[in-house]
Structure formats: structure tokens, C-alpha cells
Amino acid sequence: MSDLLLEVKDLRVSFKTYAGLVQAVRGVNFTLKKGETLAIVGESGSGKSVTANALMRLIPQPPGQYDGGEILLNGVNILDKTEDEMTGIRGKDIAMIFQDPMTALNPTIRVGNQIVEAIRIHDKKISREAAEKRAIELLDEVGIPMPEKRFKQYPHEFSGGMRQRVVIAIALAAEPKLLIADEPTTALDVTIQAQIIELMKEIQKKNENSIIFITHDLGVVANIADKVAVMYAGQIVEYGDVNEIFYNPKHPYTWGLLGSMPDLESNDQDELYTIPGAPPNLISPPKGDAFAARNRYAMAIDYVKEPPMYKVKENHYAKTWLLHPDSPKVEVPAVIQKRINRFLEAEGGATND
Structure with missing residues (x-):
């Protein structure tokens, strides 16, 4: 039995605008195994979130459109599914954790009822009482203290970090095998970010979920990812194991992202x-x-x-002419390598083990 959960082949997504057709995703390819975490990184506008929404079939049509490719979930192309069929797949097979928990939650409904609703949508036979019990268990699992009391409260009564935990609980309601997290820690302070990352790692270890983590924060990548896809202008320009990407980056854009990382050890003489x-x-x-x-x-x-897309190693590819046998040999610039080394030392190495 294959351990491959998701395979994306030549995915293309565009949006019709008054100015013209925006080619937001231009031939994206990647795979995801069961229990594996893939981080998709890049600047704003690189196509990360469009790719994430495309995987959930959440691209609004119009103005968006799927121009080609396949999204194979357990070998089945979900682009061939009807919207009614996708309603059953979303939440149950694939769930999404959004960036801003305040917009992901309904401010007029108690958080417990929002989790109960998510449970009962995918399990028509479960009783209200059983769904409430499971919702309280989920609140406890995601680290919310006094879950019975919190069950009856509204989103505005929670802190930002606790609201994000509620969003994660809702995402876990139907026990999906694939979680897509679209910059889930961006709106949180550094301490809470670390707690949410640790929570997701614990959830993955317990439930054996696969995770796609959309982020621009390479510190998050080093702590959670097994594989990394670097996106630029709607394409994946480098793809590989997390250690390969950090220790042996090959694309100049990846060099730039790594070199731009915040570094507390920098001094006035550092470029x-x-x-x-x-x-x-x-x-x-x-x-x-x-x-x-x-x-x-x-x-x-x-x-x-x-x-x-040149093959660097078995689990490492990069889309750059610098890898052509006849190209001049260009190494990672010293200023970037210095910053990468300090970052890896501070992070204890780029590994989520």
C-alpha cells in the first residue's frame, strides 16, 4: 500500500481582472507522504496561499479558474469532483487552519457550538450530547484550560493564541488526514507562535496527519518541516528535504530568503x-x-x-540555469552563508526531530 497521500501535478490557477489575466500559479508540482510536513515558503504574492486554497477547491470561480493540472488525494483527482462532493471532502479529508482566527470564527456563536457543528456536518449519526463531549475533548487536546467552561464562551472572550487553538480544534473535528495551515502564527506574538508550532507537532505525532504549512518565516520551517517548497512568481523554484534546503541551497532566490532572515547576532559591521x-x-x-x-x-x-528543474540529489531539485554543467560555478555568497550558519546554530539545526 502506497504511503503517498497527495500528489500535485502541473497545477495552474489564474484570475480574471480588469487589467488582464493574472497567472497566479504556473505549473506547480509536489508530493506529500502520510505523516509528512511540507512547508511552502516565499514572498507575498509568490502563490503560496493561492496554492493552498486551490488544494481545498476554495478558488472563487469567477474570477478564479483552474487552467490545468491534477490534485490527486489518495490517487483521486479532486478537480474532477462536484461542489457537493467537495463539501464532503473538506473537513473530513482535508482541513484548513486560516491565518486570522478572528475571521475564521463566527463572533456570534459560542465556540463549543462551532466545534459541534463541524463534528455533526461529517457525522450525521452522532447525537448532540456525544458531539458536545467530543468538542470538549478537542478543546482539551489543543491545550485550552477549563474546556467545559470555555465551551460556552464566545470568540471575543479568548486571547489570540487561544482563538487559534479553537480554529485548530475545528480543523481536527472530522479527523482529516491532511491539514493545510496558511500562516497560522503570523498574527501571534513570538512566544505564542512557538506554542502553536509545538501543538501542531504534537497533534501530528498523535494523529499521523500530513501537514502543508504556508509561511514566510524560515524559523518556523526549520522547526516543523520535513520538506520545503520555495515559491516564486507562481512556480516552485527549489524543492527538497529541509536539511538540504538550509545546508545546501542552490537557487539564488533561496539564498536571498535565507540571507534576509532576522539575526540577533548581527552587528554594525555586518552587511x-x-x-x-x-x-x-x-x-x-x-x-x-x-x-x-x-x-x-x-x-x-x-x-x-x-x-x-535540475536534480541536485535524490530529494533536492532547483530551477536555475546555474546548475547547468556549462554555467559558471557560483557559491552561496559569504554574507549569506555567515547568516545561515548563525541561524542554524541558533535553531539547533534545520530539523523537526
Whole structure:
């Protein structure tokens, strides 16, 4: 029996706007095994959240549209499913943890009733009493103290971190095998972020869920991910095991992301690394490598021909002409390598073990 849970093949998503067709996701490919965590990272506008919503079939149509590809969940292409069929899949097979818990929760309904509703949608035979008991158990599982009391309270009576725990409880209500977390810690302070990350790791260990974690925070990636997909301009430009991405990055965009990480050890003499320029307009994506205009190592071919996805190792791929056998040998810039080394030392290594 295969341990492959999700396979995304050549996924393409666009949006019709007054200015033209925005090609938000342009041929995305990745796989996810059972019990595995994939982090999708990149700047705002890189296509991370559109990819996440596409996996849930939450792209509004119109203005959005699926232009091609497959999303195979347990071998079945969910892009072929009707909306009624997707209603049964969402929550039960795939669940989503959204970025802002205050907008994910209904402010007029007690949190316990919101969890009960999520349970009973996918289990028509369960009694109200049994669903309430399970909801209280879920509140306890996600670390909310006095769950019986909290069951009867409204979202505004919870702190931001506790509201996010409620959202996680709702996501777990139907025991899905795949959790998609779209920047679930962005609105929280650093201490609470760490608690939520630890909670998700505990949940995964207990329930053997697979997780797709959408984030721009590479500290989160180092702590939770097994695999990393680096997105830029609607494409995955580097993909591999978390240790490969941190210790052996190959794409200049990945270098830029790693070099831009906050570093408490920096001093006045250290160069602050930034990625020059801005992402391209995806109404008319540039010819060749989309990152060429911001890449200080770009070659003539980068402006005329899109690079293939080169295999670095068995579990590591990168989409850059710098990996062509005839290209000049370019190493990670010293200023970036120094910052990466300090980051890895502070994090205790890029591993979620």
C-alpha cells in the first residue's frame, strides 16, 4: 500500500481582472507522504496561499479558474469532483487552519457550538450530547484550560493564541488526514507562535496527519518541516528535504530568503542582505527565468529561456540555469552563508526531530 497521500501535478490557477489575466500559479508540482510536513515558503504574492486554497477547491470561480493540472488525494483527482462532493471532502479529508482566527470564527456563536457543528456536518449519526463531549475533548487536546467552561464562551472572550487553538480544534473535528495551515502564527506574538508550532507537532505525532504549512518565516520551517517548497512568481523554484534546503541551497532566490532572515547576532559591521527589486507582474510573466531581473548572477539565457528543474540529489531539485554543467560555478555568497550558519546554530539545526 502506497504511503503517498497527495500528489500535485502541473497545477495552474489564474484570475480574471480588469487589467488582464493574472497567472497566479504556473505549473506547480509536489508530493506529500502520510505523516509528512511540507512547508511552502516565499514572498507575498509568490502563490503560496493561492496554492493552498486551490488544494481545498476554495478558488472563487469567477474570477478564479483552474487552467490545468491534477490534485490527486489518495490517487483521486479532486478537480474532477462536484461542489457537493467537495463539501464532503473538506473537513473530513482535508482541513484548513486560516491565518486570522478572528475571521475564521463566527463572533456570534459560542465556540463549543462551532466545534459541534463541524463534528455533526461529517457525522450525521452522532447525537448532540456525544458531539458536545467530543468538542470538549478537542478543546482539551489543543491545550485550552477549563474546556467545559470555555465551551460556552464566545470568540471575543479568548486571547489570540487561544482563538487559534479553537480554529485548530475545528480543523481536527472530522479527523482529516491532511491539514493545510496558511500562516497560522503570523498574527501571534513570538512566544505564542512557538506554542502553536509545538501543538501542531504534537497533534501530528498523535494523529499521523500530513501537514502543508504556508509561511514566510524560515524559523518556523526549520522547526516543523520535513520538506520545503520555495515559491516564486507562481512556480516552485527549489524543492527538497529541509536539511538540504538550509545546508545546501542552490537557487539564488533561496539564498536571498535565507540571507534576509532576522539575526540577533548581527552587528554594525555586518552587511544587511536584501533581495533587490520586486516580483514580476504575473499578468504578463517575463520570458525566461522569472527571477532573472532580481538575480545578480543572471546570465543571458535567463532572459530568453525558462530553466528546467535540475536534480541536485535524490530529494533536492532547483530551477536555475546555474546548475547547468556549462554555467559558471557560483557559491552561496559569504554574507549569506555567515547568516545561515548563525541561524542554524541558533535553531539547533534545520530539523523537526
